[in-house]
Amino acid sequence: MSKFRVAGRGRVRHDAPVSFTFDGRTIEGRQGDTVASALLANGTHLMGRSFKYHRPRGPVAAGSEEPNALIGTRRGKGQYEPNTRATMQEIWPGLTTTSQNKYPHLKFDLGAVNDRAYMLFSAGFYYKTFMWPASFWDKVYEPFIRAAAGLGVSPTEEDVDTYASRYLHTDVLVVGAGPAGLEAARAAASTGLRVTLVDEHAEMGGALLSEPHVQIDRLPAWDWLAEQIAELQDMGVKLMTRTTAIGYYHQNMVGLCQKLTDHLETQPHDTPRERLWRVRAGQVILAQGALEKPLVFDGNDRPGVMLAGAAQTYLNRFGVRVGDEIAVVTSHDSAYHAAFDLADCGSRIAVIVDTRALVDDALVAECARRGIPLKRSHTVTGTAGRLRVKSVTVNAVEGGHVGKGRAYKCDALLMCGGWTPSLHLFSHTKGSLKWDADAQTFLPDRMTEACQIAGAGRGLWGISAALQDGATMGAEAARALGRDAAARALHAAHDRPGTGASHTELPTDQPASRAKAFVDFQNDVTAKDLRLAVKEGMRSIEHVKRYTTNGMATDQGKMSNINGLNIAADALGKPAPQVGLTTFRPPYTPTSFGAFAGYHRGDHFELTRRTPIDGWAEDNGAVFEPVSLWRRARYFPRPGEDMDAAVSRECRATRASLGIFDASTLGKIEVVGPDAAAFMNRMYTNPWDKLAPGRARYGLLLGDDGYIRDDGVIGRLADDRFHVTTTTGGAARVLNMMEDYLQTEWSDLKVWLTSTTENWAVIALNGPNARKLIAPFVDGLDLGDDALPHMSVTECTFMGHPCRLFRISFTGELGFEINVPARHGRAVWDKLIEAAAEYDITPYGTETMHVLRAEKGFIIVGQDTDGTVTPDDAGLGWALGRKKADFVGKRALMRPDLVLANRKQLVGLLTDDGETKLEEGAQIVLDPDQPKPMVIVGHVTSSYNSDAAGRPIALALIEGGQGKMGETVHIPMPDRTIAAKITSPQFYDPNNDRLKL
């Protein structure tokens, strides 16, 4: 056994060795160890390199606030995670871990040249350094930064683990299962409330796990703890370990991330890796304790330098001494106890350096009794050692003067700069903080949620105070929920609360410009950086934070915030409360994307809507494209065909004989009621009064701003019933808009709106043979031009099914749209395909549909319009019922900007060479020789190779385009400029002769 493991000490199982690897080296730990405690037990402090300077680093803390000891963990393929805190990852046999930011080796790192180039990398270096010279960017800066940058390495494989999401409703949620949290849960649960108690660690107990000497109710702390947990279980309290409260949201919703398998050797098949809980609580009790502050001095980041409380935790919870020869530097009483506990276990205490002149007599006496050198009114001005601290320089401070330094040999240096209440979750609620001058820290002030804060979180130090306050706040929460509750009183013996002082940088005799006194370890921000930021004009703490990146790393400044504030405040010459704190935001600790995504990945990321005919398209080789949530067949390639070839063939076949198209995704809204026509008159631009039942009309929908929102063919089935179709993507939006006007502006109208999109399968048949194909299936219905002219609708029986048969065309060919109940759609489709073999029936997809409509100059809302196009801009002025008193958008069409002559208008474009297909979105200019930046007069909205036109065609929005027919415009592209002529947007059959077949 390693000499650093203390037999019989801690909560690890000394009889259960566990082997794992770190950078390929096999490490033996004990069951119950974290990666950090196991490595420390083997004498290893060096666990990683820092982010910016690649300085060697070891763990400075023992919990989730750890900024340095970040490792990669790997279980198998697709199960690699970077930036795991070595202080939180439990070990199991076979766990594979690696250090990070090494380049190439942890012990020999080329990136550490940054450390020697320290002067170059000071505050704001991202903003300054790379400004000059420009040529350096590509060749020098960027490759260097790319090689060195990044905290850890991103996984490259798809995450194979599963993640779950759950909701939980609870009366009281207690966050943190230390003495305060345990007592709070008990007090609330004893009134019969449903209570949930969560803790991020593997075990409940919090500070009690590190302080086994304490006696509560005459029981040793750990015996009392075991009893409490058992009792809470009996009381029905939901206990959740390895569960981090990551965010505190509105109306007492707290997000929890529960880690279920990262600590297990074998992952059970039926267990997700993590579970994200959304908890809605009647009352929340935050019992998150306090975080220890580092001291700021040159070399305070060397491996072996760590928080005194962390060393105490490693010893008392894990049975690990962090060194043989230990020096301590502190401004708070609590560090003495870490030293005494370590001395009890065989470490030698080289020196205790206290910045304070006055120290509690009992502590002074205990040092004397143990023969520990105690240096009061002293400071630490530096440390030495390459990969591990070897010595510390200690200087006397007298009347503000720093004396000559003396080096003390040591292999670990413990520091303590006091404690900061952990109020991150409280800050998420925008609860306000107030500065406590005595404790030199912020304490909670005004609450915005139904929330209590217990124990060290509100500045009450020590186990006794935490127990008492926990019970009090638990009872308080219960009373707030209408229960009769009383707090019990417990007595804790051997409690060691203590007091301390607060500092900026420790006094030093060294030149400040050379000091590497770290404030933010994870982002490599030094005290010098903060002072430089202030010197360079940063006044707000938010600016200082962004300029230096202090507190912006993944630990969100858990350890650096108050030190950073104190130093910035000092540099600004203002008291700390006037400078204020930066804002903490969720999540409290880094949380996996998997946990947030939960079930929403792969096929479950977003639902896919499929039409009744989707299966046929899939069986027949369709290439699909997403259109809003629908998947639609885009084209049906034959062997050897690319998209252009397939689309060209589909277009030709449709115009020559017959094409069949699945239009089921069209939005459909049934507008019914005695005032249906009045409603349609107000909603759509067109006049509807004179549209007889059995006729259909192209309907245009504007917003009240006068811009085109949607369009579609609308059939009138009866005086009081309209069959409205919308664009595929616009269906929900249009229904919402209709409901809005109907409910809030025209509540006098008797109209009912029903979405029928999914009730109907819609099969569009287009081409000269369309009528011949369907004639046998309509039960003798007269399909002639007189009985069923273009733009009409009839209710009939089609292949024995109830049908709404439209005669309409979105292609310019003779066209019918067969609406049958969705469940019959596939059967009707199959039978039509079978019956139409003699007509060379060709299924076509959305791409061909787009080409066919563009050849006719029909717009697609959202492609040829962009939310700023009026009916006149689009050449649809004929669709305006100008005689109507009002319709949505009518008033806006008279606004000065909407009647300007030079508005962008929809036109056709034909490239001069007759061969070049323009790029959709390409910008258009009038003079290709003008200097850059050129004056842009419009852009290409649609562009296709047209089989019917025998050349590429395009639609474009061009300023004043309708008055520029025949003029030439230019489309500058990266390699050349293309000339094109403005034309009418109708490229094919301008007189609509083919509709009359």
Added chain:
Amino acid sequence: MLLIRCPYCDETLPELEFAYAGEAHIARALDPSSVTDEDWRDFLFIRSNAKGPHYERWRHVHGCGRFFNAVRDTVTDRFLTTYKAGEAKPDLETLTGDAR
């Protein structure tokens, strides 16, 4: 996630069931043709952007489908009250600050 009371369902339900629908109490003129360009511009585009209590519309889109009005404090994100479309603006002084 906010909890919102639908005044039609008379139930307090999670935000997920609702959709925001802009500022409330902006009536569309009965005869838009008689409205000046400036007033129509204001109707279309000018909003109060309140810091504090804000009258706004919501739709219980994944529930009863009704549009209703609410007063929400834009600083705290707290709903002060919700009420049916067409009802008068509530008096801010009388609101308790908790619409749960």
